[in-house]
Amino acid sequence: MSSVLVTAVAGMVFGISLAAPPGPMNAIIAEESVLRGWTAGCRAGLGAMLADAIFFVLTLVGVTAVVQEYGILSDLLYLLGGGLMLVFAVDAATNARAEAGFVDSEAATGATGFQKAFVLALTNPYQLAFWLTVGVGLTQPGTLELARHVPAPVAALVGDLVVETGSPMLLGGFFGGILVWVTGFPAALVASGRRVDGFAPVIAAGSAVVLAGFGLLFCWLGVTALV
Numbered sequence: 001m002s003s004v005l006v007t008a009v010a011g012m013v014f015g016i017s018l019a020a021p022p023g024p025m026n027a028i029i030a031e032e033s034v035l036r037g038w039t040a041g042c043r044a045g046l047g048a049m050l051a052d053a054i055f056f057v058l059t060l061v062g063v064t065a066v067v068q069e070y071g072i073l074s075d076l077l078y079l080l081g082g083g084l085m086l087v088f089a090v091d092a093a094t095n096a097r098a099e100a101g102f103v104d105s106e107a108a109t110g111a112t113g114f115q116k117a118f119v120l121a122l123t124n125p126y127q128l129a130f131w132l133t134v135g136v137g138l139t140q141p142g143t144l145e146l147a148r149h150v151p152a153p154v155a156a157l158v159g160d161l162v163v164e165t166g167s168p169m170l171l172g173g174f175f176g177g178i179l180v181w182v183t184g185f186p187a188a189l190v191a192s193g194r195r196v197d198g199f200a201p202v203i204a205a206g207s208a209v210v211l212a213g214f215g216l217l218f219c220w221l222g223v224t225a226l227v
Contacts, residue, residue, distance in 0.1 A: 003164075008173035010146055010163040015177020017150040018130070019048075024085055024120055024214050025127075026185065027207035031092050032113030033186035034193045034200040041189065044113030045182025051121030052178065055131040056171075059139055074125060075225040081123035082218030088116055089211035096204035125218065138174065141166035 019025075025048040033041030121127055137144060142165045147155035163170055193199045 004169050006161075007163050007167055008169040008176075010161060011170040011173025012177035012180065013173075014146060014150060014170075015174040015179075016181050017177075018174075019045075019178045019181035020185075022210060023126075024088075024124060024211055025117055027092070027210040028088065028113060028117045028120065029182065029185060030189055031095065031204050031207040033189040034203045035095055036113070038186050038190045040113050041186025042183055044117040045186065047114035047117035048121040049175070049178050049182055051118055051124075051127065052131075053175070054122070055128065055135065056139070059131050059135050072226075074128070075222050077123055077125050077128065078218045078222030078225065081120065081125055082215045082220075082222060084120055084123055085211045085215030085218065088120065089208045089215055092204050092208035092211060096201045096208060125221075138165050138171060144170075 025045075029041050029044045029048075032044040143162050144165045146161045146163060147159065189203065193203075
């Protein structure tokens with residue numbers, strides 16, 4: 001396998017590994033997928049992906065470094081992001097009570113998931129922290145030991161693989177991996193929702209719990225940092 005192809009595949013693995021772990025973004029994607037269908041779930045995922053693309057551009061031009069220089073901006077971001085997560089958690093809990101089962105609808109309300117995920121991703125301190133650290137390394141010429149930045153099961157598979165950073169193939173593969181996740185994850189949820197009675201409200205309730213948990217954590221981190 002050529003080094004170019006290896007770099008692209010490594011980037012895709014990296015992108016999927018970043019997008020797949022449970023968290024606020026996947027909570028929004030899951031809620032939209034089981035309540036409004038595959039298209040709505042994909043829209044939510046694309047909202048989060050668009051935020052990553054914006055962070056990528058801002059990293060290239062050096063704007064994200066401003067947040068790193070002025071710590072209070074990061075602290076305020078914790079409060080803003082945490083507050084939004086709590087609001088969306090209430091919405092998810094309301095949806096969980098209202099829906100009796102899977103709703104395969106492509107109504108315009110699906111766009112709400114895009115807006116939620118986009119705004120939430122832009123105010124997610126963890127997402128910004130990634131682009132201030134690992135993300136900067138991805139954009140600059142050098143090397144990256146993949147196993148140090150992916151979950152343990154994936155690290156065991158990639159072993160000692162080192163890839164070239166600053167490469168268009170690595171970055172293309174990275175965003176390609178995110179795209180694979182934000183289309184495949186909703187598809188899996190929709191397929192399960194069609195087969196399992198009561199699946200949708202359970203997932204929506206779980207999304208509410210995840211959003212509330214992260215929201216409270218972020219608000220606590222923001223308040224303690226400011227005081």
